[in-house]
Structure formats: structure tokens, C-alpha cells
Amino acid sequence: MPKTRVVITGAGVISSLAHNRQDLLAALLNRACGVRAxxxxxxxLPPDTVAAPVTLDQDAVMxxxxxxxxxxxxxxxxATLAAAQAVAESGLSEDILGSGRAGCAVSSTMGSASSIMESCSLLLQGRQDYISAQQFFKSAAHTAAFNVANAMGLRGVQLSPCSACASSLQAIGVAYEQILLGRQDVMLAGGSDEVTPSVTLTFQQLFAQAENKENRPPDQISRPFDVARTGLVCGExxxxxxxxxxxxxxxxxxxILAEVTGYATMSSGEHISQSDQRAIGRCMTAALADADLRPEDVDLVSAHATGTRQGDAEEAAALRDLFGANTPVSSLKGHLGHTLAASGAIELVAVLEMLAQNIIVGTKNLTAAGPDCAGLDHVQANRPASIxxxxxxxxxxxxxxxxxxxKAFA
Amino acid sequence: MQPEDIIAAVNAVFVEQFEIDPADLLPEKEIFRDLGLDSLDIVDMMVGLQRTFGISLRQNEELRQIVTLGDLHAFFLKLVEENPDLAAKLQKK
Known part of the structure; x- marks a missing residue:
């Protein structure tokens, strides 16, 4: 039986640089950066800590x-603001959204970290009586999923795969599978995350946060694949x-904006924090096999590359093994920081606009690839390309x- | 503290937490049916009133019988009359 074809018909984004897909691509092409003090x-946190926070449009929120x-x-x-954009672009009617054949898979790392902190703070002050009835619903691990489902009137499946920084891509993957299985016709899929002191501290404690001993301006601190990279910068x-x-x-x-043709997800079976080129390679190979493609068929790899020393080197090694220096590779984390659970979805939305405008956004702050990241076709300056x-x-x-x-829809 | 100050303090919870137009806050309005609060909002109404009046209300049986906004006003007018120190707390806020 031929595989069901799954397409993308809408895409929305909320980021530190822009609140829609077209403005996001324009900002990325302009080498803008969401990272600030x-x-x-x-x-x-230490006074030199940087992050890439979102400034919300309060009128849109209200x-x-x-x-x-x-x-x-x-x-x-x-997530809800991004979903509203995607639904509007897709032109889905209320009838379809409420048909039971439309669902969602929307993830975050841990629900709302700031809402969890709020609850803990009140508990520690002995002010349990001040805790809102909404505090659980703001905090819960699946808060992004059920809030999107309710705000959009979805009555189909509701999923929230939780896997830290792979969450939103897993959400899109599991949504793709729901449609392949014939269980749903439509899925809103992606993810969302918040940047908070507690999240940033986690990376600082693990020496994975960028250190900036060279006292660079904030917009030069997140440096995927670069020889001078020192770690990631958290975003949202x-x-x-x-x-x-x-x-x-x-x-x-x-x-139709594009077609999803393959997906894979797996465990390294080795270590909870160390990236592993073999695990990355296995996953990319499996996803390409699912799409029935060879490495040479690929026109762009939108890398995870967060700017950590070890993670970027392992991903680069896996990419080198599979693609050699023949396939353009780009990371958006120099512009946006690492938007954690949201990163896969935000970067996919940006790639969709790159497809539409026939251009690859070059990796910001990649001045010279580290020797452990060399041997790839790194896109440094923006590059016109038919993807x-x-x-x-x-x-x-x-x-x-x-x-x-x-792939581009044809 | 005048009765209208107590009524204003109660009404402020509905305006700030539930975004209800002050013009709609009439005593005869039923809290569920007319003002549109649901069971989760009632918990937050209680949290808001606890913060405003500085007392615990969760176990108050009388409060559970309230239907209209006027009932709620009457509850707090009586409460403040019986506990003058509440009025002092309210004035400090």
C-alpha cells in the first residue's frame, strides 16, 4: 500500500526576533540576533549572563x-499565538478543527518553568492560600498541548512528547505518524519553551552555557560550529x-508549503548528556531511509548545532560521515540562541520560508569552523539556493x- | 471604613481577575450565570478575596451558599462589622 503523503499547510512562530514566519526570515537574513544581556x-545569575527572550505583543495576548x-x-x-498563525494560514474551518479528525502534538521541556517557580515561591513563603486554581494548568508538562487544543477547538488526539530539546521535533514526528496511520487528517504540531534563570542555571552548572571570557557583545556569543564557540545561549x-x-x-x-517525507527518533543507549556521533548518524540514516532518500539527495541540513564544544563536534562528525562536504549545513542558533524544546519547530518554520524564498540563511557567528567541525559545506553567508x-x-x-x-511540494 | 469601600474592594477582584466591566457588577447579578465565572474562577475569586481581606475563606460554609454578587457584598459587610480589625487591614492595603 502506498504511504500516505503528509503536507504542511500552515506555519506560525513566536521568537525573540519576530512574531511571524516572513519577518523571522527577514531578520535572519539581516543577521539580526535575539541574544541580549x-x-x-x-x-x-552572574551579571554577564545573556539569553534570547521573547517580547510579547500584549495586544495580541489580550x-x-x-x-x-x-x-x-x-x-x-x-504556542497558542503560533498555532493561531498556522491555523489562519492553513484556512482550517471551525468544523474541521472540531471534527475529531484534527488533533495536536505540542511539547515543551517541562511545562511552564516560570509558573512552577511561582508556585514553589508561594509554598516556601507559606502562602498556599495565594496559589491560583490556574497554577497547575499553567505549569503542567502538557500545558502547551491542552491550551492549544482548547483555544483552537480541537477534538482529536492530544499529545505532548516530552524530550527536552528534541520535544518539538518529536511532536511533529508523532503528528506525522498519526496521519500516516490514518488516525487523524490534520495535526497542529510543534513546541514551545521559556527561558528562565533556572533553565539557564542548569546549563551553567554543566559548563554548557557560553562563557564569554573574551567579552564579546551579546550578539556574538552564540557561535555554532565556530572555532571560538564556548557553549550555548538559552532562548525561548x-x-x-x-x-x-x-x-x-x-x-x-x-x-501547500512543503511535504514531510521521513522521520526517525531514537535513544543513544549510551549516556544521558554526552552527544554521540554514532547515535546521531543512526537517527539521520533511519530518517533518510523512512523518506526513501540517499544522503546525496539532500539540499540542506538544518543542524541542531547549539554552540557547545562537544555537541557541535559530534553532530559535525556524524554529518561528515553521512554527507561529506557535499551538502549545505546551517544552524540558526547564532541568531536565536537555543530555544530548547521549541528549537526544532521554530527552525523548521524558518526552513519553510527559506524554501519559499530560495535562500539558505548562513550560520551567524560562524567565522571559522572549529577543526572538529571542519569538512562540511558550512553555509556562512546567506546563500541563494533552490532547496x-x-x-x-x-x-x-x-x-x-x-x-x-x-521537501518542497511537487 | 464605609460600606461602599468594602463593596469596591470586593468588586475590584472581579475587575482585576476576571476582566469584568465595572458597569456589569450589579448586586443582583448571579456569579456563575450572569458574570460567567466557572468552578476554577470561583477558587481564584476566593484567592483574590483572601488576599484583599487577609483572611482564610476556604473552609467558610456561609461563603459556599452565595449566589449573587449582592450576597457576596453582604457577606463581607457583615464580616467586617463583626471583625473591625479586618477594616483596618483593608485600609492599610
Whole structure:
């Protein structure tokens, strides 16, 4: 039986640089950077700590009905605003959204970290009586999923695969599988995350956060694959795509942005934090096999590359083994920082716009590839290119790899 | 503290937490049916009133019988009358 074809018919994004896909690509092409100093964290973290936070448009937030908004912490708000863009672009009717054949898979690392901190703070002050009825709903691990489902009126499946920084790509992968299995016609899929002192501290404690001993300006600190990289910079935001069976999309005359053709996710079986080129290689190979493609068919790898010394080297080694120096490789984390659980989805949304505008965004702050990241076709300056097929990588603590393969629709 | 100050303090919870237009906050309005609160909002109404009046209300049986906003006003007017120190707390806020 031929495989069901799954297409993308809408894509929304909330990021530190822009609040829609087209503006995001324009900012990326302009080499803009969302990373800034965080004086508001001076009480808890070293004064030179940087991050890439989102500034929300409060008018857009207040347009969300209070009935839905009341249960949203930042993670759910970002996801809902991105989902609203994706649904509007896709032109899905209320009837389709509420048919039971439309569901969602939306993830975050740990729900709303800031809402969890709020609850803990009240508990530690002995103010249990001040804790809102909404605190659980803002904090819960699946807060982004159920808030999107309710705000969009979805009555189909609701999933929230939780795998730290691979979460949103896993969400898109599992949504793709729901449609392949014939269980759903439409899935809103992606992820969302918040940047907080506690999340940033986690990476600082593990020496994975960028150190900046050279006192570079904030926009030069996140340096994927670069010889001078010292670690990642945490960011936040959300990316949501509308996945749909080709048959369903065609039947309602939807505009198709791209097609998802392959997906794989797996464990390293080795270590909870050390990246592993063999595990990354196995996952990319499996995703390409799922898409029935060879490495030489790929026109762009949108790398996970967060700017850590070890993680980038392992990914580069896996890419070198599979693609050699023949396939363009780009990372967006120099511009956006590492948006954690949201990164796979946000970067996929950016890739969709690269497809539409026939250009690859060059990796910001990649001045000279580290010797351990060499031997690849690193895209440094923005490069005009017709992108037929792309690979999107996401890797996470816990030894999780997720790889999605897509292509321009034809 | 005048009765209208107590009523204003109660109403402020509905305006700030539930974004209800002050013009709709009439005593005869039923809290569920007319003002649109649901069971989760009632918990937050209680949290908001606890913060405003500085007392614990969770185990208060009388409060559970309240239907209209006017009932709620009457509850707090009586409470403040019986506990003058509450009015002092409210004035400090």
C-alpha cells in the first residue's frame, strides 16, 4: 500500500526576533540576533549572563479569550499565538478543527518553568492560600498541548512528547505518524519553551552555557560550529505547523508549503548528556531511509548545532560521515540562541520560508569552523539556493535524537 | 471604613481577575450565570478575596451558599462589622 503523503499547510512562530514566519526570515537574513544581556536576572545569575527572550505583543495576548488565556503561562501563550498563525494560514474551518479528525502534538521541556517557580515561591513563603486554581494548568508538562487544543477547538488526539530539546521535533514526528496511520487528517504540531534563570542555571552548572571570557557583545556569543564557540545561549519561543494528509489538503484547496517525507527518533543507549556521533548518524540514516532518500539527495541540513564544544563536534562528525562536504549545513542558533524544546519547530518554520524564498540563511557567528567541525559545506553567508529536500536535526539531554526529512511540494 | 469601600474592594477582584466591566457588577447579578465565572474562577475569586481581606475563606460554609454578587457584598459587610480589625487591614492595603 502506498504511504500516505503528509503536507504542511500552515506555519506560525513566536521568537525573540519576530512574531511571524516572513519577518523571522527577514531578520535572519539581516543577521539580526535575539541574544541580549539579562539585567532582570542579576539577583540570581552572574551579571554577564545573556539569553534570547521573547517580547510579547500584549495586544495580541489580550485578544485570546480570557476563558483560554487564564490557564496559560508563557510557554502556552507562545504556542497558542503560533498555532493561531498556522491555523489562519492553513484556512482550517471551525468544523474541521472540531471534527475529531484534527488533533495536536505540542511539547515543551517541562511545562511552564516560570509558573512552577511561582508556585514553589508561594509554598516556601507559606502562602498556599495565594496559589491560583490556574497554577497547575499553567505549569503542567502538557500545558502547551491542552491550551492549544482548547483555544483552537480541537477534538482529536492530544499529545505532548516530552524530550527536552528534541520535544518539538518529536511532536511533529508523532503528528506525522498519526496521519500516516490514518488516525487523524490534520495535526497542529510543534513546541514551545521559556527561558528562565533556572533553565539557564542548569546549563551553567554543566559548563554548557557560553562563557564569554573574551567579552564579546551579546550578539556574538552564540557561535555554532565556530572555532571560538564556548557553549550555548538559552532562548525561548514557539513554532507550530499544520500537518495534513495530502488528500485532505487537496480536497479543501489548501495551499501547500512543503511535504514531510521521513522521520526517525531514537535513544543513544549510551549516556544521558554526552552527544554521540554514532547515535546521531543512526537517527539521520533511519530518517533518510523512512523518506526513501540517499544522503546525496539532500539540499540542506538544518543542524541542531547549539554552540557547545562537544555537541557541535559530534553532530559535525556524524554529518561528515553521512554527507561529506557535499551538502549545505546551517544552524540558526547564532541568531536565536537555543530555544530548547521549541528549537526544532521554530527552525523548521524558518526552513519553510527559506524554501519559499530560495535562500539558505548562513550560520551567524560562524567565522571559522572549529577543526572538529571542519569538512562540511558550512553555509556562512546567506546563500541563494533552490532547496528540494531538507533534513532537520534535534538532539536532547537523555540521549534523544530526532530527525525530520521534508521537501518542497511537487 | 464605609460600606461602599468594602463593596469596591470586593468588586475590584472581579475587575482585576476576571476582566469584568465595572458597569456589569450589579448586586443582583448571579456569579456563575450572569458574570460567567466557572468552578476554577470561583477558587481564584476566593484567592483574590483572601488576599484583599487577609483572611482564610476556604473552609467558610456561609461563603459556599452565595449566589449573587449582592450576597457576596453582604457577606463581607457583615464580616467586617463583626471583625473591625479586618477594616483596618483593608485600609492599610
Amino acid at each position: 539579562m539585567p532582570e536576572w542579576a539577583d540570581t 485578544k485570546i479569550d480570557r476563558r483560554f488565556r487564564r490557564s496559560m503561562g508563557p510557554a502556552a501563550l507562545f 519561543g514557539a513554532g507550530i505547523v499544520v500537518l495534513e494528509s495530502l488528500e485532505h489538503a487537496v480536497s479543501r484547496g489548501a495551499r 528540494g529536500t531538507f533534513v532537520k536535526n534535534s538532539f536532547a539531554f537523555g540521549g534523544v535524537s530526532a530527525v525530520l526529512v521534508g
